Amino acid sequence: MNRAADRILLEAKGLSASYGRAQVLFGVHLELRVGEVVALMGRNGAGKSTTLKALMGLVPARGSVRFEGQDILGQQPYRIARLGLGYVPEERRIFTDLTVYENLEVGRKDATGDGRAWTLDRLFRIFPNLSEMKGRRASAMSGGEQQMLTIARTLMGNPHAVLLDEPSEGIAPVIVEQMADAVLAMKKEGIAVLLSEQNLYFAAAVADRAYVIEKGGIRFEGSMAELEGNDEIREAYLSV
């Protein structure tokens, strides 16, 4: 790996977050380097989605979060997005009243930095299905197609890094494969990805490194291969 690729893009230190009186995150540390895919693994309720939301500014949090060298904790989500951090929510949250094209339009932002801007043509090369249904209302799409649209919508904002919440959750196996291809395609384009995941097979197929989170704290950090080889950690935090 070259030097640029070792640069830390996103870094959380001592990240804590609460919903009302219930604290969910207790000092999470993690980092995401340029061009890598990192899986944040853990069971339901371990704090995966909350971590991603806290990074994106969608839930109030304490600690420190730096992105592209800037302190982004406490900033509004739209400012964080404009710095080049993309977010793909778990529940898809497609604008179902809008057409596919309009959904992409909402996500469109000018490129920041020296990245190559995404165009519809480039997007449709990765998501060929979408090009065939540009004018269709999103409510008339299948769940898998909607999932692809959420990623495409986020890419329209020309992010340097994407937070991907539970990409393989609740979709058909054949779509899971497409999803893995999409993640790898993003990686090829130089976009760093931090994804939350329960499915070890999916994570192993796409991720370089992994964190394991349990009860709001990071319990393991290492390469994907290390996690796969570590029965103890897998038993303790991932098996259901």
Place this chain on the structure above:
Amino acid sequence: MDPAFIVVQALSGLANASSLFIISSGLTIVFGVTRIVNFAHGSLYMLGAYLGITIVPRLLDIDRTPTMFFAGVLLAALAVGLIGVLMEVLLLRRIYKVPELFQLLATFGVVLIVQDLVQKIWGPVDIAGPRAPSLRHGIQIMGQRFPAYEMFLLFVGPAVLVLLTLLMQKTRFGVLIRAATQDREMVGALGVNQAMLFTGTLFLGAFLAGLGGALQIPRVPANGHMDLSIITEAFVVTVIGGMGSVPGAFVASLIIGLLQAFGILIFPKITLVLVFLLMAVVLVVKPWGLMGRPEATANRAVLPEGILSLKPFGTGERLVAALVVVALLAVPLMGDAYKTKVGIEILAFALAAFSLNFLVGAGGIVSFGHAAYFGIGAYAAGLLVVGPLKLPMEGALVAAPLAGGLAAALFGYFVVRLSGIYLAMLTLAFAQITYAVFFQWAEVTGGDNGVVGVWPSAWASSRSVYFYVVALLAVAAIVFLRRIIYAPFGYTLRAARDSANRADAIGIDVRTHRWLSFIVAGAAAGLAGGLYAFSKGSIDPTLISIGMSVDFLMMILSGGLQTVMGPLVGAGFFHAIKDFFMPLTDFWRFFLGLSIIVIVLAFPRGLVGAVDAGREALAHRRAG
């Protein structure tokens, strides 16, 4: 019937529908994006009319042409659009995340402020506007004369619909508005600056309200009542059409315009009732309106939190309660006649406020029209005493809670089927029906003037004695309601408040429980109204007005929604303040509006809530 007459009547209905749509479209767009039901939308409409009668004549003095007329109308609308921007930046921006009840109250605060400002600037007298050059004549339609300006208006609504549709479908701003209507948080996470989007939306919404108002000036003189009369109609349109839906607002405007045009032929007195009945039926069949949809992200409460703890009285509280009762008993002995009168009013209001908090705090049913039951109780008592029956006070005070309870049973049957903002809107609509009925049915109710001579029976005619009558009944009713809150029924109600679905799933009949609580609260408010009527000696429609409903809400808010006894403190505090300040200034509405906004922003937990919070903090410090 003469076909020509029917055609002309239909055209005039459509012209009204067209105007109504222009205004309602703004309200519904603003609601869609900001999720705020803007009470002040009617005030923006009124400002449009007043700015119209100010700007348009000046331009016509320069050149008496249609161009100048419409330039003036557009200028007025643009100015109102800027006022909308100001309102967004100064107020709405601070309340996007607060519960709906607070938003409604805060924007009603703006209504009050604008009312006083308009009166200060333009005076209390109606001002007729200029007529539009070249549109002053009549058109012959099948032998009947139809005003050209009405004909012109008939086309403006559809034109606005077309332009809005183009804006929504073809521009990035429109696409963002539609996306934000569905999920504004996601729009933010995709990098869109919501603040700019919201400001832009408010400009558009206020511009439409101003346009609607300015276009009215050749038809109706600008006057100080335009705001509340139009806002009620616009609420009905948006609720029937589906809140947030522009095409829905168009369809609903058409239905209402035609219903009013033809309803007036069949039921001349009760066109308003017809409109509201339509609304009730639509909401029962389609709870989200004709073209609305359930809220996508229902992650926001209508209430901050209802009544939190049900700690029974400790020794301290018992002592305070006993002291309060002793102080009550002493009022007629210590105070003069005036203080006794204020005491009676506070007691009646305390009961009304307590019954409202019974609904809001325990049941999570945010009624925006509690004055209806208070007023019906007052009218029932008053009309029975003064009317042909000449019932004595005792009978009237039995009838008052019965009437309030019956009305609540009727209205509540529809109300408890809804939740959230639709529920609040429906309660408001029912209160407005009641207001309209009592206002229009002058032969029986005395109309605007009401009825005088509602005095207690001879034995209770002294103020002091009547004070004790009120104290006894009000305290008994409050103790009874409090008992219900602490009974299993109250727990069930709170379970349904916190999660209707889960309560349903464990076998609670949520709807019936909510309905029963609505009836009980209505009956208590009716009793309060009856008691109040005999103290005042008269009844009039202000007892049913939106202002009265808001007063009750302010009482429970200033006392503290989360507390059981807070509403009593709030009623005393609010009424005393109002009674003290109102005579001092011509600007009491301005100051009332301002204080509503301040309370909503600064003390969302109310007075008793603030004391509780202080106590908690103290206990915390001691423990730590």
